[in-house]
Amino acid sequence: MEKLTVLVVDDEKEIRDAIEIYLQNEGVEVIKAKDGMEALERIKQTEVHLIILDVMMPKLDGIAATYKIRVEKNIPIIMLSAKNEDTDKILGLQVGADDYVTKPFNPMELVARVKSQLRRYVSFGTYEDKQKVIDLHGLTVDIHAKAVAVNGESIKLTPIEYKIVELLSSHAGRVFSIHEIYEKVWKEPCYNAENTVAVHIRKIREKIEVDAKNPRYVKVVWGLGYKMEK
Amino acid sequence: MEKLTVLVVDDEKEIRDAIEIYLQNEGVEVIKAKDGMEALERIKQTEVHLIILDVMMPKLDGIAATYKIRVEKNIPIIMLSAKNEDTDKILGLQVGADDYVTKPFNPMELVARVKSQLRRYVSFGTYEDKQKVIDLHGLTVDIHAKAVAVNGESIKLTPIEYKIVELLSSHAGRVFSIHEIYEKVWKEPCYNAENTVAVHIRKIREKIEVDAKNPRYVKVVWGLGYKMEK
DNA sequence: AAAAAATATTAAGAAAGTTTTAAGAATTAA
DNA sequence: TTAATTCTTAAAACTTTCTTAATATTTTTT
Numbered sequence A, B: 001m002e003k004l005t006v007l008v009v010d011d012e013k014e015i016r017d018a019i020e021i022y023l024q025n026e027g028v029e030v031i032k033a034k035d036g037m038e039a040l041e042r043i044k045q046t047e048v049h050l051i052i053l054d055v056m057m058p059k060l061d062g063i064a065a066t067y068k069i070r071v072e073k074n075i076p077i078i079m080l081s082a083k084n085e086d087t088d089k090i091l092g093l094q095v096g097a098d099d100y101v102t103k104p105f106n107p108m109e110l111v112a113r114v115k116s117q118l119r120r121y122v123s124f125g126t127y128e129d130k131q132k133v134i135d136l137h138g139l140t141v142d143i144h145a146k147a148v149a150v151n152g153e154s155i156k157l158t159p160i161e162y163k164i165v166e167l168l169s170s171h172a173g174r175v176f177s178i179h180e181i182y183e184k185v186w187k188e189p190c191y192n193a194e195n196t197v198a199v200h201i202r203k204i205r206e207k208i209e210v211d212a213k214n215p216r217y218v219k220v221v222w223g224l225g226y227k228m229e230k
Numbered sequence C: 001a002a003a004a005a006a007t008a009t010t011a012a013g014a015a016a017g018t019t020t021t022a023a024g025a026a027t028t029a030a
Numbered sequence D: 001t002t003a004a005t006t007c008t009t010a011a012a013a014c015t016t017t018c019t020t021a022a023t024a025t026t027t028t029t030t
Helices: A013-025 A036-045 A062-072 A087-092 A107-124 A159-169 A178-186 A194-208 B013-025 B036-045 B062-072 B087-093 B107-123 B159-169 B178-186 B194-208
Strands: A005-009 A029-033 A050-054 A077-082 A099-103 A133-136 A139-142 A147-150 A153-155 A218-221 A225-228 B005-009 B029-033 B050-054 B077-082 B099-103 B133-136 B139-142 B147-150 B153-155 B218-221 B225-228
Touching (some): A013 A029, A036 B178, A139 A159, A159 A178, A178 A194, B013 B029, B050 B107, B178 B194
Parallel strands (some): B005 B029
Antiparallel strands (some): A133 A139, A139 A147, A147 A153, B133 B139, B218 B225
8 A cells, every 4th residue: 555644743843753753663654744834734735644733732723723624634633632731621622633642642552543543544534545547438637647648648738737637537527617727726816817727728628639629528618617528 | 594783772881781691692792882872873883683772861862862763774672761760751752662671670571572673673574574675667766775776786875865766766656746745755844945856856867867868767747746757 | 690708729928847057054974 | 173975055047838918719699
């Protein structure tokens, strides 16, 4: 199985480093963040499979961070809290963490919990590591390799083209408005950029369609947007 | 089997010598160091198969030493700690060890733990039986030896270069964005460090590619990141 | 059928991303 | 300590991609 990545979020460097060593020994990839804000950035940029989060942190505490993370992704979260902190309260709040460990903790126990959560997540969870390749009538999109092929023949797309194809393909059949496409791909508000998207669609068709004038894959839904044929 | 070597690190001479005698009786080679600094030097000079390390030491304490040792090699570490020392502190310091023994200890018990760890290490541990070697069209990455070779010829990489090669190679074909590479290798958020990664990529190519301008191994995927050719 | 609205096409200049060098900082070895 | 290696930063050259704007085409509405 592919290496899994755990994000460790704690404001104390010693704790971050300690946890890192333990987890690395178990063969998981570790990345670190020192507060909730930083954690949010990291999960946007890197694929993370589990988060270990201290409850008490500057910037964005564990509970608030959990909340925001859940909006983005549904990956397991293990919370760390000092024993003297109001554990009952934390538990009672049903913050949405999948497990809790109180500090000071036995390292082996934390490792065990991490492995248990990862096992659950991988085996039956929201996680599909299975190559992540979308296939639609001969159009193939490999999410990890960021590679597209038509009938086995690989197609060279530019970054924006690729992102559009990935977006449409991973929700084949669903119609995306030009605004939606722009916002999801560029990650900024769309303002007078409709034509820009259209030009990219044109280029994509040029590359993946047999006949760009009669597209089989990227279809327009007049007045509403574009979709990838399911 | 060849004779195995154990490094004993403790600031008290009596303890070092006592352990030495017990272990020599069991037929293992013993070398000694009186603090973490000295231990690091020894490891570089001699091939060591296990380390016995006191938690409390001058110069470089147990955890700091463990951390540094782990970066270099993944050999088993047994930690010694006094019972009367502040438990919480010890808990933190013990991090990263494979086993713990509290002082005063029963010599036979320590010997037993040493043998057990060595057995694990040698038989199926990190030693060399578990040959994790990645081979990609002549590029060879030995994960445990942290060694890279091209067509049998060994290549000398710096630590960061090695980590990047390992990351890309162990997921050959998968595209890693510069941010992802930075975060996974440096273990900290990437901001404005894109060019740093690029320079390292350059250096890597200089070393492992026949023609750095036309790389066969480390390929760029324009606008998305880098990948190792599968 | 004509007008209006939405989408398609084209090409050239602008922008963004990558590669490469080199020099100075920082780290590590001796 | 000094020396050597490794890492980071900055700048420039270079490559690829994106955007813009003007125009054409298609579809819908009137």
